[in-house]
Amino acid sequence: MDSHLWFQQLRDALNNEGVPKRYADRLVKELWHHYLEMKDQDAMNGFSNNDNDGVERLGSPEILAAYAARVPQRTWSGRHPWLAFVFGAPMLAVGLILLSVLLAIFALLPFAEGKTLATDPWLAPVMSVLGPIQVIVPALLACLLLFRSVGRSVRSPWWGIAGCGLIALLCAMTSIQWAPAVSIPGTGRMSVGFSVPFASTWFQAIAPLIAGTIYALKEIPPRRPQQPLAEATQLRSAA
Numbered sequence: 001m002d003s004h005l006w007f008q009q010l011r012d013a014l015n016n017e018g019v020p021k022r023y024a025d026r027l028v029k030e031l032w033h034h035y036l037e038m039k040d041q042d043a044m045n046g047f048s049n050n051d052n053d054g055v056e057r058l059g060s061p062e063i064l065a066a067y068a069a070r071v072p073q074r075t076w077s078g079r080h081p082w083l084a085f086v087f088g089a090p091m092l093a094v095g096l097i098l099l100s101v102l103l104a105i106f107a108l109l110p111f112a113e114g115k116t117l118a119t120d121p122w123l124a125p126v127m128s129v130l131g132p133i134q135v136i137v138p139a140l141l142a143c144l145l146l147f148r149s150v151g152r153s154v155r156s157p158w159w160g161i162a163g164c165g166l167i168a169l170l171c172a173m174t175s176i177q178w179a180p181a182v183s184i185p186g187t188g189r190m191s192v193g194f195s196v197p198f199a200s201t202w203f204q205a206i207a208p209l210i211a212g213t214i215y216a217l218k219e220i221p222p223r224r225p226q227q228p229l230a231e232a233t234q235l236r237s238a239a
Helices: 005-018 023-046 053-054 061-069 079-110 123-153 157-173 202-219
Strands: 174-179 188-192
Touching: 005 023, 005 061, 023 157, 053 188, 079 123, 079 157, 079 174, 123 157, 123 174, 123 188, 123 202, 157 174, 157 202
Parallel strands: none
Antiparallel strands: 174 188
């Protein structure tokens, strides 16, 4: 369908309006099937309109793209993207991180009761990786929820990328440290802090950045080179 000039113009107009790739693909596919149905109906009625006559009944690509860009206004997150994606995404990540800390406290207190590094030296490596895990896993979950929300709002994928970047920055600023008891049971400590990124916490931003990169490669449509008019107006076989 993209070999037809009108559908190529529609894709360019949708891209210029910032319509997400997933929604744009669905819209173009539905219009293509509608176009084929009109041609079949015309053939059954004995009409022999050319290709340009058929697509002209679909409307102007620019007007259709403008209407498609208004779809985000139907959802709360689409009406308030700054609040939902720029402010809400980091706050969601903070809430999930704190929830993971609370769950770990309730799960580890009975398990670590009476244990020290002197009696159980394996506590040291376990506690050293527990803190970063409690940042990275909730952050990835927040990114997935963010991407899903952006898709449902039919907003530009750049909102999801921006929110994911803020989540990555938050990960680099978050420090969760578990210090098990050395020799006296019950003297272990846990601390949670948010400050400027340290060399010991910047690696926590890698996972959200990778998630954002994959999302961008999947959702942002590439720019297509312009095709000659004679070549672009050729239709692919309906079969």
